[in-house]
Amino acid sequence: EVQLVESGGTLVQPGGSLRLSCATSGFTFSSYWLHWVRQTPGKGLVWVSRINGDGSSTNYADSVKGRFTISRDNAKNTLYLQMNSLRAEDTAVYYCARGVTVATITPWNYWGQGTLVTVSS
Amino acid sequence: EIVLTQSPGTLSLSPGERATLSCRASQTISSNYLAWYQQKPGQAPRLLIYGASNRATGIPDRFSGSGSGTDFTLTITRLQPEDFAVYYCQQYGSSPWTFGQGTKVQIK
Numbered sequence: 637e638v639q640l641v642e643s644g645g646t647l648v649q650p651g652g653s654l655r656l657s658c659a660t661s662g663f664t665f666s667s668y669w670l671h672w673v674r675q676t677p678g679k680g681l682v683w684v685s686r687i688n689g690d691g692s693s694t695n696y697a698d699s700v701k702g703r704f705t706i707s708r709d710n711a712k713n714t715l716y717l718q719m720n721s722l723r724a725e726d727t728a729v730y731y732c733a734r735g736v737t738v739a740t741i742t743p744w745n746y747w748g749q750g751t752l753v754t755v756s757s
Numbered sequence: 758e759i760v761l762t763q764s765p766g767t768l769s770l771s772p773g774e775r776a777t778l779s780c781r782a783s784q785t786i787s788s789n790y791l792a793w794y795q796q797k798p799g800q801a802p803r804l805l806i807y808g809a810s811n812r813a814t815g816i817p818d819r820f821s822g823s824g825s826g827t828d829f830t831l832t833i834t835r836l837q838p839e840d841f842a843v844y845y846c847q848q849y850g851s852s853p854w855t856f857g858q859g860t861k862v863q864i865k
Contacts, residue, residue, distance in 0.1 A: 671854075681802065681845055681856040697853050731801055736813070743792040743849050745813055747801035 638662040638746045640732050645751030652722050652755070658715040658732030658748055665713040666690065667738045672706060672717050674728035675750070684730070685717065689738070700726075722755045729753075759784055759848050763857035769865040776833040778860045780846035785826050790850030793822055793831045796859075797842045805844075806831060836862070 644656040658670070672684040685696045685706040694706050705718040715732050729750040735742035760783040770776055780791070789809035794802035804813040806822035809829055819834045833840055841864050846857040 680858050681847075683854040683856075695852050736804070736807065741788075741790060741850060743790075743804055743807040743813075743847070744802075745804040747803075750801060 638734070640734065640746055640748035642730060642732055642748040642751035645730060645753045647754045647756060648722055649757050650723060650755055653718070653720045654722065654753060656717040656719065656730055656751060656753070658717075660713045660715065660732075660734075663734070665708075666710040668734050669738075669740060669742075670708065670715045671733045671735075671744065672715075673731045673733055673744075673747075674726075674753075675731065676728045682728075687715070688740075719753070722753075724755050727753060727755045758853055759786065759851065759855050761846050761848060761855055761857035763844075763846060763860045765860060766858075767861045767863060769863050770836055771865045772836050772838055774836050776831075776836055776840075776862055778831040778833075778844055778862075780824075780829045780831070780857050782827040782829075782848060786829075786848045787850040789825055790848055791822075791824070791829050792847045792849060793820075794845045794847060795840075795842045796845065802845060807849075833862070 639661045641659045666689050671686040675681050687694045687706045703721045707716045731750045732748045733744040734746040736745045762781045764779045791809045793806040796802045810822045821832050823830050843859045843861045845859050
């Protein structure tokens with residue numbers, strides 16, 4: 637059974653840093669592109685970042701470029717999101733997601749349960 | 758960036774009725790890389806439709822998708838109690854991947 641479990645969300649002050657983790661099981665981790673997506677009541681679902689199977693290719697939304705870094709540890713089957721210079725508008729539930737197939741272009745049929753990040757003083 | 762606009766914002770229907778949800782893109786979505794997701798409170802989104810018209814694994818046939826180019830539709834025939842939720846369209850053909858703002862299907 638495919639599972640994705642996020643962790644690391646918490647309350648952090650503006651300007652602070654946080655690292656989210658997404659522990660996975662049930663599939664060949666190194667074969668899949670993986671994504672981070674966030675959701676706020678006001679802005680709905682927003683794609684944040686993605687990384688390819690061996691970690692050599694990454695993409696970011698403009699809103700997080702230069703502040704967030706996506707990475708993965710294929711030995712631990714775990715995806716990460718390092719979040720620096722956090723702002724109030726980064727407050728959201730963060731999900732990790734996996735595609736239906738290993739292809740670059742694929743919708744996402746496996747999602748974690750989400751982890752809440754709150755940026756506030 | 759491709760902007761997706763969903764309508765209506767809220768749909769009030771009774772169980773057994775038909776729901777028609779619209780998703781309009783600001784530019785042509787290549788190869789119909791358009792998906793629909795269902796989300797219930799406190800849960801992650803669930804993939805329903807991909808490639809504009811293909812049902813994901815395990816999705817009942819009362820859910821169907823259609824459309825191409827910039828105009829897409831999700832139809833739910835004979836609404837079941839478990840279908841009342843928020844529905845999002847998403848384009849996954851070009852970065853940044855974008856979602857519509859959602860349509861809430863609520864019980865009338």
